[in-house]
Amino acid sequence: MKINSKQTRIHKHRRVRKKVQGTASRPRLCVFRSNKHIYAQVIDDIKGITLVAASSINLKLQSSITLGSNCEASRSVGKTLAERSIKEGIENVVFDRGGKLYHGRVEALAEAAKEAGMVF
Incomplete structure (x- = not known):
């Protein structure tokens, strides 16, 4: 059976997630990019909770x-x-780039977060 691009991305994401683990002291910044929007959240994987989230769907961001x-x-x-x-x-x-390449929108999000004071 032929693997499509969505299955390939999921496979890459699972492979990366074996190595990337968020903790309370250093949580995981997870990025998901769809065709229409981009979503990012900071996750503590040990507790299994989202600490902070932002997306392009947010009404305050949509105005800008x-x-x-x-x-x-x-x-x-x-x-x-x-x-x-x-x-x-x-x-x-x-x-955590979510199986996507560090290029384009994913890179733009990461660089903006770094400029605003986050450390990867």
């Missing part, structure tokens, strides 16, 4: 961005996530 599926929106989400994380006292994180 024109389209949820471009690099500008990704930068806004990254900056917002970093600001919320720093308010919660989270600066050091492990970056």
Whole structure:
């Protein structure tokens, strides 16, 4: 049976998740990119809870961005996530790109989060 691109991404994500583990002291910054939006959350894998989340669907962000599926929106989400994380006292994180390449929107989100004060 032929493997499609979604199954390939899931396979890559599972392979990465074997190595990337978020803890209370250094949670995991997980990124999911769809065709229309981008989502990011900071997760403590030991407790199994989401500590901070941001996405391009957020109404406050939608007023400042024109389209949820471009690099500008990704930068806004990254900056917002970093600001919320720093308010919660989270600066050091492990970056989980979710099986996607570190390029384009994923890279824009990561770089914006770094510029806003997060450390990977």
